[in-house]
Amino acid sequence: MSGGSVSTTYLELSQDDGTAHKFYEVTVDALVVTVRYGRIGASGQTQVTNFPSADKARAAAARKVGEKVRKGYAPAVPGQRAPRTVTRRQVASAPSTARAVAPVLWRFGTGSAAFGIHVDDEHCWVGNQAGDVYTLGHDGRVLARFTLPDGVKCLVADDFWIYAGCDDGKVYDLSSKLPFAAYDIAADVDIFWLDIHEGVLDVSDRDGKLTVIDHEDEHQWSRRSRGEHAWMVRADDRAVYHGHQRGVTAYAPDGGGELWHTPTRGGVLFGWQEDDTVYAGTAHRVVQRLSKASGAIEATYACDSAVYACATSPGGRFVFAGDAAASVYCFDQDGTRLWKLGTGGGSALSMQYRDERLYLVTTDGALVCIDASEAAVSAAQQGTVPVARDVKLAEALPAHAPATTASAVTAVDRAPAGTVVVQCVQDSGRLRVHVVSEGYDASWNVQFPRAIREPGARYVVDALHPAAGGFYRVRGDIRRLL
Numbered sequence: 001m002s003g004g005s006v007s008t009t010y011l012e013l014s015q016d017d018g019t020a021h022k023f024y025e026v027t028v029d030a031l032v033v034t035v036r037y038g039r040i041g042a043s044g045q046t047q048v049t050n051f052p053s054a055d056k057a058r059a060a061a062a063r064k065v066g067e068k069v070r071k072g073y074a075p076a077v078p079g080q081r082a083p084r085t086v087t088r089r090q091v092a093s094a095p096s097t098a099r100a101v102a103p104v105l106w107r108f109g110t111g112s113a114a115f116g117i118h119v120d121d122e123h124c125w126v127g128n129q130a131g132d133v134y135t136l137g138h139d140g141r142v143l144a145r146f147t148l149p150d151g152v153k154c155l156v157a158d159d160f161w162i163y164a165g166c167d168d169g170k171v172y173d174l175s176s177k178l179p180f181a182a183y184d185i186a187a188d189v190d191i192f193w194l195d196i197h198e199g200v201l202d203v204s205d206r207d208g209k210l211t212v213i214d215h216e217d218e219h220q221w222s223r224r225s226r227g228e229h230a231w232m233v234r235a236d237d238r239a240v241y242h243g244h245q246r247g248v249t250a251y252a253p254d255g256g257g258e259l260w261h262t263p264t265r266g267g268v269l270f271g272w273q274e275d276d277t278v279y280a281g282t283a284h285r286v287v288q289r290l291s292k293a294s295g296a297i298e299a300t301y302a303c304d305s306a307v308y309a310c311a312t313s314p315g316g317r318f319v320f321a322g323d324a325a326a327s328v329y330c331f332d333q334d335g336t337r338l339w340k341l342g343t344g345g346g347s348a349l350s351m352q353y354r355d356e357r358l359y360l361v362t363t364d365g366a367l368v369c370i371d372a373s374e375a376a377v378s379a380a381q382q383g384t385v386p387v388a389r390d391v392k393l394a395e396a397l398p399a400h401a402p403a404t405t406a407s408a409v410t411a412v413d414r415a416p417a418g419t420v421v422v423q424c425v426q427d428s429g430r431l432r433v434h435v436v437s438e439g440y441d442a443s444w445n446v447q448f449p450r451a452i453r454e455p456g457a458r459y460v461v462d463a464l465h466p467a468a469g470g471f472y473r474v475r476g477d478i479r480r481l482l
Contacts, residue, residue, distance in 0.1 A: 005029065005030065006027065006028070006029045007027070007028050007061075008025060008026070008027040008028075009025065009026045009027075009061070009065050009075070010023065010024075010025045010075065010076060010077070010078055011023065011024045011025070011065070011068050011069070011073035011074060011075060011076060012024075012040060012073065012074065012076035012081060013068075013071070013072050013073045013074070014040060014081055021039060021040050022037065022038060022039055022040060023036075023037065023038065023039075023040050023044065023076070023078070024036075024037045024064075024068045024073055025037065025044075025078075026061045026064050026065055027061075028057050028058055028061045030054055030057070031050055031051050031052070031053065031054060031057050032048060032049070032050055032051075032057065033048070033049045033051065033057050033060055033061050033064075034046060034047070034048050034049075035047045035048075035049075035064060038169075038184065039168070039169050040081055041081075042149075042168050042169070043149065043404070046404055046405055046451060047431075047450070047451075047453065047454070048405065048406065048454060049454065049455060050454075091113075091308065091324070091347065091349065091363055092324060093324060093325075093326055093346045093347040093362075093363040093364070094305070094324060094325040094326065094347075095325065095326060096325055096326040096327045096341075096342030096343065097304065097325055097327065098327045098340045098341050098342040099381075100341055100342065100380050100381050100382075100383060100385075101341060101342045101343075101344045101380065101385055102328055102341035102342060102343060102344065102358075102370045102377075102380060102385070103370060103371040103376040103377065103379065103380045103385045103386055104343075104344050104368055104369065104370055104371075104385070104386070104388040105140070105357070105369045105370065105371050105386060105388065105389065106139075106140035106368075106369050106388060106389040106390075106391050107344075107345070107366050107367070107368050107369070107388050107389070107390055107391065108126070108134070108136060108140060108142065108366060108367045108391035108393075109364075109365055109366050109390075109391075110126055110128040110130075110132055110134060110365045110366065110367065111128065111130060111132070111365055112128040112129040112130035112132070112151075112365045113128060113129045113346075113349070113362075113363050113364070113365050114126050114127065114128040114129070114152075114349065114350075114361035114362065114365050114366070114367065115127065115128075115129070115152060115153055115154055115349050115350055115361065116128070116133070116152045116153070116154050116155035116164060116165075116350065116361065117155060117350040117351065117352055117359060117360075117361045117367070118155045118156070118157050118162060118352065119352045119354045119359050120157065120354075122137075122138075123135050123136065123137065123138075123143065124136045124137070124138065124359055124367065124369075125155050125162060125174075126155075126361050126367040127148075127152030127154070127155050127164050128151070128152060128361075128365055129151040129152070129365075130151065131147060131148040131149060131150050131151055131152060131166065132145065132146070132147060132148075132152075133145070133146040133148060133152060133155070133164055133174060134146075134367070134393075136367065136391070138357075138369075140369065140389060140391040141391075142391065142393055142394060142397060144177075144397070144400065145393075145397055145398070145399045145400065146164075146172075146174055146179050146399070146400045146401070147399045147400070147401050148164060148166050148168075148172055148179070148401075148402065149166065149168050149170075149402070150166045150167040150168035151166060151167040152164050152165070152166055152167075153165045153166060153167060153191050153192065153193065153194070154193055154194055154350070156194050156195055156196050157196075158196040158197060158198070158199065159465075160175060160465070160475060161173060161175045161196075161473065161475075162174045162175055163182065163183075163194070163196055164179075165191055165193075165194040165203075166191075167191070169184060169185045169189070169191065170183065170184050170185065171183040171184075171185070171194060171196075171201060172402060173449075173474075175474075175475065175476075176462075176474075176475075176476050176477045176478065177400050177477060178400065178402075178403050178409065178410075178477060178478060179400060179401070179402045179403075180402055180403055180449035180451065180452070180478075181402060181449060181450070181451060182447065182449065183201050183213055184450070185203055185211070185213070189203060189205050189209070189211055190205050190206040190207070191203055191204075191205055192204050192205050192206055192229065192230055192231050193230070193231055193232060193233050193271075194233065195233045195234050195235045195240075196235075197235040197236060197237075198467055198468040198469060199214070199215035199447060199467045199468070199469060199471065199473060200212060200213070200214055200215065200220070200235070200253075200469070201213040201214075202233045202235050202240050203233070204230035204231070204232065204233040204242055204243075204244070205230060206228065206229060206230075207224065207228055207230075208224055208225045208226070208227050208228040208229065208230045208244045208245070209222055209223070209224045209225070209230070210222060210223050210224075210225060210230070210233065210240065210242045210251065212240065212255065214469070215445070215447045215467065215469065215471050215473070216430075216432070216445055216447070216471070220255060221254075221255030223242075223251055223255070223258070225242050225244045225246075225249045226244070226246045226247070226249065226261065227244035227245030227246030227247065227267065228244060228245050229244060229245050229267060230242055230243060230244040230245075230268075231243060231244075231268060231269050231270060231271070232244070232248070232268045232269075232270060232271030232280060233271070234271050234272070234273040234278055235253070236273065236275075236292070237253070238253070238292060239251060239252065239253060239259055239292065240253060241271065241273065241278045241292070243264075243268030243270075243271045243278075243280050244267065244268060245267035245268070246263060246264075246267070247261060247262050247263040247264045247268065247280075248261070248262050248264060248268060248271075248278065248280050248290055248295070249261045249262075250292070250295060259295075260294060260295035261295065262290055262295040262296070262297060264280050264282050264288050264297075265282055265284045265286050265288060265300070266282035266283040266284025266285070266286065266306075267282060267283045267284075268280045268281070268282055269281050269282060269283055269306065269307060269308055270307065270308060270309045270310055270350070271310075272310050272311050272312060273292075274312055274314075274315060274316045275315075276291065276292050276293070277289050277290060277291060277292060277298065277316060278290050278292060279310050279312065279316075279319065280310075281307030281308065281309060281310040281321060282306070282307055283306045283307075284306070285302065285303045285304060285305055285306060285307065285323070286300050286301060286302055286303065286307065287300070287301040287303070287307055287310045287319060287321050287331075288300050288301070289301075289316070289319070299333065299334060299335045300335055301319050301321060301329070301331045301335050301337070302335070302337070303321050303323045303327075303329055304323060304325065304327070304340070305323035305324045305325040305327070306323060306324040307321050307322070307323055307324075308322050308323065308324055308347055308348060308349050309321070309322040309348045309349055309350050309351045309360070310322070310351070311351045311352050311353050311358070312353065313353050316333050317332075317333055318330055318331065318332065318333070318338075318353070319331040319332075319333065320351060320353055320358055320372075322343070322347060322348025322349075322351055322360060323347065324347050325347065326342055326343045326345065326346055326347045326348075326362075326363075327340055327341065327342055327343065327347075328340070328341055328342075328343055328348060328351075328358065328360065328370070330372070330377070339377055339381060341377070341380060341381075343360060343362060343368060343370075344368075344388065345362055345364050345366055345368065346362035346363035346364035346365075346366065347362060347363045348360040348361065348362055348368075349361055349362060349363060353372065356371070356372050356373040357369055357370065357371060357372055358370040358372040371386070402451075403449065403451060403452055404451050405451065405452065406452040406453075406454050406457060406480060408452070409452055409459075409478060409479060409480045410477075410479045410480070411479065411480040411481075411482050412460060412479045412480070412481060412482065413482050414481075415437075415460045415481060416460070419460045419461065419462055419463075420435065420437045420440070420460070420461050420462075420463060420464050421435075421436040421437045421458055421459070421460055421481060422434065422435050422436060422437075422446050422448065422458070422459050422461060422464075423436050423456070423457070423458045423459075424453045424454055424455055424456060424457045424458075424459075425455075425456075426455060427445075431450075431453050431455060432445050432446075433445065433446040433448040433453065433459075434446065435464065435472065436458065440464060440472065441470075444466075444470055444471050444472055445471045445472070446464065446471065446472045446473075446474065447467075447471060447472065447473045447474065448474065448478075449478075452478075452480075457480065458480075458481040459478055459479065459480055459481060460478070460479045460480075460481050461474045461475070461476060461477070461478055461479075462474075462475055462476025462477055463475040463476055
């Protein structure tokens with residue numbers, strides 16, 4: 001440590017085999033110890049702890065540094081070691097060969113190639129490579145904007161909760177106005193795609209590895225599948241379905257082993273699921289439907305170019321696909337092609353169907369809403385399409401950025417009626433969050449942003465919801481209780 005009233009120790013752990021690439025920094029300023037940690041090259045997460053005396057603060061800092069040194073960390077100079085390489089998906093988009101253009105109702109340009117999409121009863125979500133996430137109404141009106149630290153790989157939903165997986169290795173909860181990092185993926189994982197089921201995060205990566213992390217951001221298990229470049233992961237109660245260069249592999253949710261493996265016609269570029277089936281879009285111009293129970297291929301849907309995205313209507317009655325040549329397709333459930341239309345712009349990188357509308361996010365950074373009703377598609381095939389409305393972003397729309405310290409969270413003097421109070425507590429060497437308000441199980445942990453946890457601090461949340469596995473999830477805004 002350096003001399004003076006403020007002292008800082010900076011350590012790094014970077015191994016040649018790629019299993020670690022992270023830093024750990026401890027700063028002592030009088031009674032305050034600040035710990036910052038994360039991937040090398042990133043800003044990382046910060047934890048601030050106050051001590052009753054300067055001696056206790058220095059002693060605590062020394063213990064933290066000693067623990068990391070014993071684990072292999074070594075003193076380093078910030079900025080000298082390059083950050084871990086992050087794969088940004090490079091995709092080509094050729095002009096559509098379809099004879100007609102799809103009936104586009106509206107189009108919103110985000111300014112950067114977009115991979116993330118989620119559509120629910122009330123909103124449409126789009127996340128792009130610039131780290132912007134926008135929430136829109138079904139009429140195309142822009143309602144909210146989130147600015148995340150790095151490019152958005154994907155958007156996934158788990159009941160009420162919306163999560164964005166980013167190139168900085170974090171997964172952000174966007175369910176309230178204040179986004180926060182709910183999961184921090186290990187530094188050696190180059191994220192390709194994510195899914196979340198009952199608070200358990202499933203991560204597929206460049207090396208074809210599947211990593212499973214629980215609601216407390218603690219590693220559970222991992223498996224390396226038979227192929228690399230795993231662009232598909234979907235999960236339910238019975239299995240985790242992992243799509244990669246050599247097909248789709250299903251694993252038991254508890255990590256108990258492989259349930260089945262099915263080679264696909266070409267490497268998997270995207271995945272979708274229904275209750276009893278999973279769908280894999282491949283580089284060899286097909287979507288294939290697989291049985292969740294056995295992995296058997298039940299149907300094949302032939303396109304004219306590599307399939308970047310796919311989706312279904314409820315129950316798999318209709319199957320939709322987007323290819324590398326800016327076309328979208330619709331098939332019946334048995335594989336008969338019903339139509340092929342151009343997007344009128346870039347190729348679809350993700351898609352979702354809802355209430356006779358097909359929503360796409362594209363290589364040119366647009367969120368596109370297509371009228372997929374039978375009447376609209378029939379008219380489009382005859383050359384009659386609506387004039388697409390070009391949605392504009394309101395200049396006064398505020399942008400919500402993640403909270404990185406407790407001081408960034410709004411503070412209140414008392415808990416408003418109907419809210420829930422939670423508190424940070426030391427539990428088995430970890431700083432966890434438990435419920436203080438009556439009517440809840442005080443022994444359960446609360447899924448809560450690590451960046452704003454402080455020992456003994458109390459927070460007010462709008463609501464808590466129990467989840468399978470015995471923990472609570474925050475619903476609504478988070479405020480510090482003074």
